Amino acid sequence: MDTLLRQTRRAGDFPYPHQAAFLLDNPVRRLFTNPRDTVDHLELTPTDQVLELGPGPGFYSLEIAHELTDGRLELFDLQPQMLDKARRKLAAAGCDNVGFHSGDASSGLPFPDNTFDVAFLAAVIGEVPDKSACIRSLGRTLKPGGQLAFFEHFPDPDRLSVAELRELVEPEGFTLLDVIGNRWHDTVRFTRNPKLVEG
Incomplete structure (x- = not known):
């Protein structure tokens, strides 16, 4: 399924077309990629403030929102059409603890400093034109000690290896916590x- 999904775009194309969103969120894909398992790896707490960057139609978003019984999920995507699909999905499930924001992650994020406990990106960072600027912006909006998590999978043509992620992320003030996969x-x-603290 993921092979078919990724044949709709080539490496370097940006972004994944919203017209093909049905390939990103359907029962067949769930047979191969279980969003529940991935979200479990995040070890969320009920009060967490979570940012999901590039949620698409909400494949992982619903599972995340259900974990945040006293917290909040903010979705940020380049394509308003993707956010509309995610909004409908989450509204149908009764999730009212979710915000929706559109913009370019390379140009900064519209959130105050030290807002989030967790930032999550699933097969997204490889599509961001200015990856370093995106990571700096994520670092600004994450609380000290906050978690930055990436889900990367084959055969995504933009998949970054663990070594590539470390080379990108660690110079921006992060430490590797763990790798599961x-x-x-x-x-x-x-x-x-x-x-x-200076001084």
């Missing part, structure tokens, strides 16, 4: 280093 997919988690 196999040759087909990885959940790679980093923690935001406390900011040094």
Whole structure:
């Protein structure tokens, strides 16, 4: 299923077309990629403030929102059409703890400093034109000690390896927390280093 899904775009194309969103969220794909398992790896708490960057039609969003009984999920996507699909999905499930924001992650995120406990990106960072700027913006909006998590999988043509993620993320003030996965997919988690106090 993922092979078919990724044949609709080539490496370097940006972004994944919203017209093909049905390939991103359907029962057949769930046979191969279980969003519940991936969200379990995030070890969310009920009060967490979570940012999902590039949620598409909400394949993981529903599972995340259900975990946040006293928290909140903010979705940020380049395509308003994708956010509309996710909004309908979450509204149908009765999730009212979700915000929706559209913009370019390379140009900054519209959230205050130290807002989020967790930021989650599933097969997204490889499509961001200015990856370093995106990571810096995520670092600004994450609380010290907050978690930055990536889900990367084969055969995504933009998949970043664990080594590539570390090279990208660690210079921006993050430390590798753990890697969960196999040759087909990885959940790679980093923690935001406390900011040094000058003086």
